[in-house]
Amino acid sequence: MKFDVIIIGSGLAGLTAGIRLAEAGKSCAIISNGQSALHFSSGSLDLLTHLPDGSLVTQPKKALAALAELAPKHPYSRMGETQVSTLIEQAQALLSSTKGLEYQGNGDENHYRITPVGRSRMSWMSPKRVPTHGVDQALPWKKLAVVGIEGFLDFQPQFASNTLNEQGVESIPYHIHLPLLDRLRDNPSEFRAVNIARYLDKPENTKALAEELKKHIDDSVEAIILPACIGLDAEEPVMLLQQLVGKPICLLPTLPPSLLGIRLHQALKLRFQKAGGLIMPGDRAEQVDLVGNKVTGIHTRNHTDIPIRSEHVVLATGSFFNNGLIAEFDRVYEPLMELDLLETLPRNEWTQKNVFAKQPYMRFGVDTDSQLRPMKYGEVLENVYAVGAVLGGFDPLNEGCGAGVSMISALYAAQQILQHNKSEQTTSAVVEAAQ
CATH class of the missing domain: 3.40.50 (Rossmann fold)
Incomplete structure (x- = not known):
């Protein structure tokens, strides 16, 4: 089997990338290991509620410059303020145009949603019924x-x-x-x-x-x-x-499984499939074929002997919750390709004794270049893009940016893939004209 793009992971990041690419005419397949983390979510989405120094953020777009100064390796900082601002609008448009979803909110100003215990929690986008x-x-x-x-x-x-x-x-x-x-x-x-x-x-x-x-x-x-x-x-x-x-x-929203989270996942999944995307449910990527710095094939649990081939790969495997990152007693690693991690700390510095304090392990994740292409042994993998919770350099819980990083990084990676293909087509046309 051969596709333009293989996406590993069917959560918010994987589906967002898949929708953008499939609707742009790319043949895409999503390898889905199991139930999406969206089934355990409130259905509301956060973009940026706090800076790394703890400062409250009410206007996410205006806070991007301050974020870049405090956390230059945050995914938003890597992508750049201008790009992120543009992609926020794209993410909002994607949600508003998805059948079966009715969301409220925007990236200019956060709002508060009422939680199941009656408290107000800051969010970017929330279902209109919340x-x-x-x-x-x-x-x-x-x-x-x-x-x-x-x-x-x-x-x-x-x-x-x-x-x-x-x-x-x-x-x-x-x-x-x-x-x-x-x-x-x-x-x-x-x-x-x-x-x-x-x-x-x-x-x-x-x-x-x-x-x-x-x-x-x-x-x-x-x-x-x-x-x-x-x-x-x-x-x-x-x-x-x-x-x-x-x-x-x-x-x-209630305790998981969350109806609002499931509804979001189902709507995005249906949109991806209607655009021609293929989902491989109950499958898991287990090994990749590498030639130089390019992935040429992916072996899965259900397709062990015959690799799935594609021009590009989007890694949207999530963090520890989804086994996109694995923690052993003395090391944390990315299991599929053994990619370089952005931050590594001694074992005794992974956590703090106070369970309510910021936990350093929350910032662990894959290291990338400015195009979100991951590193392996210090070298960029040319046709792979890491998106969502597998990325390092941010704390989704304390910075309130988990869903935002998932959607924005996914759209950014899709943009890089589309631009790369457009550049290749232009180069081919120039060569043919010269001949």
Whole structure:
């Protein structure tokens, strides 16, 4: 099998790169080892919430210059302020034009989203159903109902309600009982957001949910907050519920598996496939063929003897969570190609005793040049691009930039590939004309 581009990893970074390249006419395949980390995410995306020195960032684009001074090896700094600003707009356009997704936010100014425990957390882009407010603004409602489902342990309305009350928003917690869910409720391992949504998304069950909500919630309540247990594949069930109840319906993500994260992953995956992209599910890249500084073939678990060939490779394997990086007792390494890491520290300096402190290992990742091409033994691999969480030089948790790095680096790598091919075509045309 031969493709223009092979992408290793089907998370946010891999799918973003795949969509950009496939829609530009490139034949692309994604090698997908398993479940995407998006299934464990809130569905909201962060771009940059803090600088490495801890300074709060409310306007990400304007903070890029300061970031470059403090962290010159941060992926944003490597790509450059101008490029990153442009790619932020492209990322937002990609999300807004993806069927089934409705997002709010932009890179000019962050916003706050309400978390499952009622706190405000800064974000770049959030699903429109998630309650949000501006940096210097309050929620648009004075009185809320926070509703939980009896027996559903992945969301506790009392926690969220108490926190919202502390912030000056009158919030009343409720638990509702839905007999239609009794069959699921009998098996706690099945009583999860995704399985509940499969029931509640049926129109007759959505109507039953609406009737139960109207029994408990009085007219003074301005909006209703529910756990994200409805609208798995589309927005229509939530719209129907809102119409029946007659009040705005907001959703909060639950413990994984997260419906909002799954919905984001499914929408991007479908868009990639509709553009002609191929996904190889349940497969894993295990070895590469190297000729000089170029990867010429990839051997996978399901295609051991016959390498998959491509002109370019995008490495979007993630960090420790996805085994894109491996930590042993005395070393951290990139398992597929043994690529150079940007930072290496003695074992006793990987972590700090205070679990809430910044952990040095969070910045571990692959070293690259300014085009995001990774290094191996100090030499650039000419046709490989590293994107997303596998990159080194940033702390996605404390800097609040994980999703942003994934999307921006993926778009940047796709841009390099497209420009490289365009340059080759121009060179070929010049040679042919000379002959």
